[in-house]
Amino acid sequence: MSKLTHSENRGALAAIAGHAAAALLLVLMVVGAARAVAGIEVVEFSEPQLRERYQGLIAELRCPKCQNQNLADSNSPISIDLRNEVRKLLEQGLSDGEIKQQLVARYSEFILYRPAVNANTALLWGLPPALLLLGAMVLVLLRRRSQPRPAAAESADLQQRVEALLQQHSEEQQR
Amino acid sequence: MSRLKLYLPLALFALLAGLLYRGLNNDPTELPSALIDRPFPAFELQSVESADTLYTLAQLRGEVTLVNVWATWCFACRLEHAMLNQLAEQGVRIVGLNYKDSRPAALRWLQERGDPYQLNLFDPRGELGFDLGVYGAPETYLLDAEGIVRHRRVGVVDERIWAGELGQLYRKYQGQKRDE
Numbered sequence: 001m002s003k004l005t006h007s008e009n010r011g012a013l014a015a016i017a018g019h020a021a022a023a024l025l026l027v028l029m030v031v032g033a034a035r036a037v038a039g040i041e042v043v044e045f046s047e048p049q050l051r052e053r054y055q056g057l058i059a060e061l062r063c064p065k066c067q068n069q070n071l072a073d074s075n076s077p078i079s080i081d082l083r084n085e086v087r088k089l090l091e092q093g094l095s096d097g098e099i100k101q102q103l104v105a106r107y108s109e110f111i112l113y114r115p116a117v118n119a120n121t122a123l124l125w126g127l128p129p130a131l132l133l134l135g136a137m138v139l140v141l142l143r144r145r146s147q148p149r150p151a152a153a154e155s156a157d158l159q160q161r162v163e164a165l166l167q168q169h170s171e172e173q174q175r
Numbered sequence: 176m177s178r179l180k181l182y183l184p185l186a187l188f189a190l191l192a193g194l195l196y197r198g199l200n201n202d203p204t205e206l207p208s209a210l211i212d213r214p215f216p217a218f219e220l221q222s223v224e225s226a227d228t229l230y231t232l233a234q235l236r237g238e239v240t241l242v243n244v245w246a247t248w249c250f251a252c253r254l255e256h257a258m259l260n261q262l263a264e265q266g267v268r269i270v271g272l273n274y275k276d277s278r279p280a281a282l283r284w285l286q287e288r289g290d291p292y293q294l295n296l297f298d299p300r301g302e303l304g305f306d307l308g309v310y311g312a313p314e315t316y317l318l319d320a321e322g323i324v325r326h327r328r329v330g331v332v333d334e335r336i337w338a339g340e341l342g343q344l345y346r347k348y349q350g351q352k353r354d355e
Binding site (some may be wrong): 064065067077078081082085104105106107108110 | 203204206207208209210275301305306307308310311
């Protein structure tokens, strides 16, 4: 068994600290770059509440071209256009629901990341809870099967008989 | 009963395989249009040729029409153009919607490659494009004689597409019009 001397110990610690600092620097650089990109687009609103609703809407609306991105994340021209439309509709005083309706009327329900429950989306909404239920049922069935068979009363009875036999045996030996 | 249970995994596998096989032939990038069987949105746009000519929805009605969304920045539109020329020659009425483009570039394009469009709408800010739910040129809409949208093709129209649903529906509505 080798033992780390005091100075070796300090060297290892310094190496770890160095790695941690490098990792931190990398994280800061990535975050900084993301902030720089995000900072390019300046959106002006007449009221501060509108900005909050705008952020909420573009996070929940889906880019039709670059699928699997929302309007907020996407840099495609169509997303820029749609963000502008959302801003325009907000300034016109439409509610969130009305704005979504306007977009659905043009781009179909695809554009919503949280589509309404209807015949088309029943599978989408229903499948996860159904699978969860199925999983729970399978789990319960499996656990029930793996439990020891003998009932409690039966095993207590057995225990008594075993003890009686043992005692009988030891008495016979002592004789 | 317990014998049948043994086949359960096989049945599940078959179900999953069927589902995945169907998914192979689906194109997830082609979205359903919200406008199918609904009237083409109203508009008032200049023509590509001149700022003095204004077109409205009234000009689209009366004949079965293809509305083709195009732009000079759109690479796939180049691939499609010869087919559009060919269809126009066959007598198909094609209306162009020049989408987020510049007028000089559009005019040059038409001069160089031929002009299959009976009329050409100029939509530099994508206003009609937004109302139509355009998300990528080229797109082609089939309108019946009443101006109702009957089909949308996202992507290039070629021989295969024209032999498929788009062309079939065109011939169907064209036939209906003739019967009247």
